[in-house]
Amino acid sequence: MSSMKVNIAGVELNNPVMTASGTFGSGMEYADFVDLNKLGGVITKGVANVPWQGNPTPRIAETYGGMINAVGLQNPGIDTFIERDIPFLQKYDCKTVINVCGRSTKDYIEVVEKLADQPIDMMEINISCPNVKEGGIAFGQNPKAVEEITREIKKYAKQPVIMKLSPNVTDITEIARAAECGGADALSLINTITGMRININRRTFAVANKTGGLSGPAIMPVAIRMVYQVANAVKLPVIGMGGISTASDAIEFLMAGATAICVGTANFNNPYATVEIVDGIKDFLEKNNIDDINDIIGCVK
Numbered sequence: 001m002s003s004m005k006v007n008i009a010g011v012e013l014n015n016p017v018m019t020a021s022g023t024f025g026s027g028m029e030y031a032d033f034v035d036l037n038k039l040g041g042v043i044t045k046g047v048a049n050v051p052w053q054g055n056p057t058p059r060i061a062e063t064y065g066g067m068i069n070a071v072g073l074q075n076p077g078i079d080t081f082i083e084r085d086i087p088f089l090q091k092y093d094c095k096t097v098i099n100v101c102g103r104s105t106k107d108y109i110e111v112v113e114k115l116a117d118q119p120i121d122m123m124e125i126n127i128s129c130p131n132v133k134e135g136g137i138a139f140g141q142n143p144k145a146v147e148e149i150t151r152e153i154k155k156y157a158k159q160p161v162i163m164k165l166s167p168n169v170t171d172i173t174e175i176a177r178a179a180e181c182g183g184a185d186a187l188s189l190i191n192t193i194t195g196m197r198i199n200i201n202r203r204t205f206a207v208a209n210k211t212g213g214l215s216g217p218a219i220m221p222v223a224i225r226m227v228y229q230v231a232n233a234v235k236l237p238v239i240g241m242g243g244i245s246t247a248s249d250a251i252e253f254l255m256a257g258a259t260a261i262c263v264g265t266a267n268f269n270n271p272y273a274t275v276e277i278v279d280g281i282k283d284f285l286e287k288n289n290i291d292d293i294n295d296i297i298g299c300v301k
Helices: 078-089 105-115 143-156 172-181 217-231 247-256 273-287
Strands: 006-008 011-013 017-019 041-043 060-063 066-069 095-100 122-126 161-164 186-189 193-195 212-215 238-241 260-263
Touching: 017 273, 060 212, 066 217, 078 095, 078 105, 095 105, 105 122, 105 143, 122 143, 143 161, 143 172, 172 186, 172 217, 186 217, 212 217, 217 238, 217 247, 238 247, 247 260, 247 273, 260 273
Parallel strands: 017 041, 017 260, 041 095, 095 122, 122 161, 161 186, 186 238, 238 260
Antiparallel strands: 006 011, 060 066, 066 212, 193 212
């Protein structure tokens, strides 16, 4: 039997397959389809210090090879989350990673402080949120802001901190190095690419927000390129995502340098995607007589 175990910032995962934030809730909606014990970890939908309503509808539009979403990080707030979602995830033998969003550094820190004594394994910080103090530019688009917010969060975090990088930047390695300088324990990428569709019959935008985040197979080549660049630019473990829907997709990310991967949009049209990918990676290792998955991580230089 090939070993599927991987290590991220001292946290050992049974296998490298996790769920991408915002596509799996906290696993409750999927528990009838997926045995969460078979996953390496669940990364939850983003949670803020207070409940967020999200954006006006319509919020989602289909597009070639993917979808555009402008949900606006609707969530019930951290207090409900601690009461309801974390206890649910505790029932399973997979790692629990809480995705944290905010509109100011203070917002993020409030959530991080409340999570300090919770039984979670890691937290993923969504820095694609608009920074209200900077007039709405995302935290993750400015290297100085990335370094500062990472450093502040690390002062309060009791669990390892994964910084989730936005691809909507000129040089992703500059942002990755800024997060590393700020003390991040790991990086995850990519978040969605800003996109737009127009409804020609109604002569208006397909989503009420005008723009939204493009995800799905259409963005995979961009994601692999960025994961490869970042894995070779920093010494931190990288969690790769962006359009993964099959085991061979996942293996490409691992070979590019990702220590683990996340499945996102694929969950919507195939609720079994994550488990199928775990099984497919196992089959690949065994067919190729690879004893340890770590032997293929970053093997393509």
